[in-house]
Amino acid sequence: MARLPEYLRALHHLAEAGHDTVSSEALAAAAGVNSAKLRKDLSHLGSYGTRGVGYDISHLIAQVEHILGLHLSRAVALVGVGNLGHALAGYGGFASRGFKIVALFDADPTRVGEQINGLDVRHIDELATTVTTERITIGVIATPAPAAQIVADLLVKAGVTSILNFAPCVLNVPEGVDVRKVDLAIEMQILSFHEHRKSAALASGEAAA
Amino acid sequence: MARLPEYLRALHHLAEAGHDTVSSEALAAAAGVNSAKLRKDLSHLGSYGTRGVGYDISHLIAQVEHILGLHLSRAVALVGVGNLGHALAGYGGFASRGFKIVALFDADPTRVGEQINGLDVRHIDELATTVTTERITIGVIATPAPAAQIVADLLVKAGVTSILNFAPCVLNVPEGVDVRKVDLAIEMQILSFHEHRKSAALASGEAAA
């Protein structure tokens, strides 16, 4: 379930604040969801709550991390160390939440050899070998759109089975490979849409209000 | 509808490739969705297709851009020019798709005055004034989590009605303010979940296969 990571973040936050247990109501508020939905989600992992009390935070954290496979710490390769890729390579949020970027690649020879956060940028020709030797299973694509499909094919061929795609394009991958897409311009456009609706509603005199 | 931006991107791509019209089947493939879903989505904007032919690309682009409010070009403020904020400020994908970051803010005085992409980083104390004078309606939060709610409150108070939040936390905002969240670590954790499921399926001998 795609909401478990959000619950996990909220749980860690509560644990750091010194709490031992939490009710579905409180956890739902911290995660920004409805409490019934949260209970239903958690009940799918098994019954880890106590009626009248709530959920044991550290126990629930362990359960959720196990479901998400975060006890295993998977190796990640990042391809494309341009503007965004550079920031992702240096982003502390990955390491602190269980992911380790173990290799950086770029097609531009002038970038190869550069060091970012203690990692050398390697040429993309080395991708296949490195993915194998470092046992990389997750790839992050932060290249321009025209290169993204080529990189995706390389990653898949090398054995990567999950891809996080920041390039603004749809990737074609074989069955069994998971792709998640993050398109920053699309996020902005969705906000623009809401802005547009709001100003239109105002202009038309809020007849419904 | 949240899929329109994806259709728009695909349409622009087709237009650049020299196409004039496109069928729902082809456009759906380019956008990575089912063709019936695409037709239903587009039919909500009105009937802009021609039976037997398909959709006129440039006409449809104009319609979709209008629905999304992209003909208006809204001003954007970015708060937090750390690692990620820096990359976002320099990200070409915003400008090329109709958004203009017009102001950068940070709380750290050592960063104030720095220039990124021709924009001065201002101190967050100037946020309220700048948002008003520059008519900013969209705010991007790229601060650490503990600062995000404070920044969100500042933005809302200054008149911003849409927020794109990159900080790993839930924001509380009043009714009428839209928030979209992008959490990079959560994206990775969702991939980790799929990886975990796949390796579990393999280990248990793929009894279903």
Next chain:
DNA sequence: AACTGTGAATTTGTTCACAGCA
């Protein structure tokens, strides 16, 4: 008394399948 877990009701979203138009 407080809170979980869950059937049932409801809403929302997706896909099918085809009538009807160019």
Next chain:
DNA sequence: TGCTGTGAACAAATTCACAGTT
């Protein structure tokens, strides 16, 4: 004939509401 637009069927997700446990 090729393709859109859409009613109807289907599927999924969400929320309600409350029985049951601690």
